[in-house]
Amino acid sequence: MMDARIETILQGESETVEFKKSTSLVKEAIQTLCAFANHHGGYVVFGIDDHGRVLGQQVSDDTLKNIANEVKLNTDPKLYPSIETIEIQGKTCVLVAIEESPLKPHFAYGRPYRRVGTVNQQIDRDMYEYLLQQRFNGYGFDHQLCQGAALKDLDPDIITYFLETANTVRNLNEQIFLPHNILLEKLDLSREGQLTNAAVLLFGRNPMHFFLQHYETKCGLFPSDEGYDEILDDREWRSNLLLMFLDVFGYMTEHIHKQTRKNAVYRTEEYEFPLTAIRECIVNMLVHRDFRQNIKNTIEIRPAAITFMNPAHLFAPAITIDLLKKPHVSRPGNKLIAKIFHLMGLFESWGSGTLKIVTGIRHAGNPEPQFDFANGLFRVILPRKEA
Incomplete structure (x- = not known):
């Protein structure tokens, strides 16, 4: 024949x-x-x-x-x-x-x-x-199969952390007891026994072993509003995305301004920005970034403003900069990664993430946040009250 x-x-x-x-x-x-x-x-x-x-x-x-x-x-x-x-x-x-x-x-x-x-x-x-x-x-980058990656390359503790968090938020019921290989298939994080890029990025022990791109996140604390010659502190994270989120969020809570208030019973800390807005900025960087670009996520903490930047795509005409401050459709560049963050209660599937940043900042009495997209780079700029 x-x-x-x-x-x-x-x-x-x-x-x-x-x-x-x-x-x-x-x-x-x-x-x-x-x-x-x-x-x-x-x-x-x-x-x-x-x-x-x-x-x-x-x-x-x-x-x-x-x-x-x-x-x-x-x-x-x-x-x-x-x-x-x-x-x-x-x-x-x-x-x-x-x-x-x-x-x-x-x-x-x-x-x-x-x-x-x-x-x-x-x-x-x-x-x-x-x-x-x-x-x-x-199907984007996160849906592709990760060549050479196996279940042993994933951190079981991180998978357990995801399951426990998602079960608390979304009530996964029996899924929390599934073997990890079956769970990954149900979440579309593996196909026919092969892991996707999303699985390795989310749960990998050492994701950088499989990805040459500079997908890490870098943060710098600067004494002035311009230039890079002087820096007070800098940090870089190359872990899986769930650990990266926790570490970056922890770093930000340590390096933004806060005041301690006391009363007869409680002692509370008030941050210069709502922590929900900071969280949304970090999640936005991780979920929407274009992993094909050899550019790092960066956070610049300066006296006048904090700037979050990541390589990304806007989906014009469906999404424009002006629409980000209004209700809009959600079009994550990495659907599988977005799905996991959504199950953990960290990502909104209705396009309300940037809207939460805006409303949270306004409610706290801070200057209006700014969004910018140019040359394949998306920026969220949070002006500080002192500026």
Whole structure:
């Protein structure tokens, strides 16, 4: 029986098939792979000319490796197609297959392409923004499988902490007693025994072992409102996201202003900002950050303001800076991570997180918080009363 792929290929070039007579045309092939990944996937076949004549292809030990390297080096986000030799009409060809990507839009040589019929068309701005929205409304970075990660790489104490917290907040009932591998599957944090990036980021013993990106959070305490030459204290966290949240929140409560008030019975501490607003700012950084960008989350504590910054995407026109101070839809960039924080009572699924920051700050009599998005970086700025 003929291989179904060969049957498809012999039907000629199409929306999912393109021929290249030689691997010398690898640049054009990479543009096509990009177009396929941004559409419905497809095959590039080296060794067949534009007229559908099977010429064959000389294949050395390094041929497949060189194609893979060229694809990886010249696509962003990087593509990892399946590459193999295949016999067609008695001649050796190279078959490069790519699936539709959940991370589209992809770029090839700095430009995004999409397959339309038998042609690769450069994606216009409207389509680019649409694909971005589709990416983050669908499966993003946190949903991808984490290569090489196993259950032993997760911290069981952190999973237990999550379960106990979520059970208190959401009443998980029997789920709290499930074996961890089954629990992770029920939470969509693993598929067919393989952990997702979300599982490792949330519960990993050492997430940095699996991610080269600077996904950590860095905090600096500065004596002035400008410059980085002088710093009073700085801290950096590289733990899993749940520990990171606890550590960053603890650090912030130690380094924002507070007053101790006493009465006949109680002693209370009043912070310059509502702790609920500080918590929302930290959770926002962790849940909404773009983990593909090699940029750290940062918090700058300065005399005039505290600034929280993370790499992110806004989903215009559905979400704009102006809408963040009003009720709006929630479109987290990392749905699985958002789900875990939501189960723990730390993340609102109705888009009310930034609204809570605004209302909490206003109620406390602080200056109006500011939101800013530029060059792929989202900032929450909390002006201080003394400024």
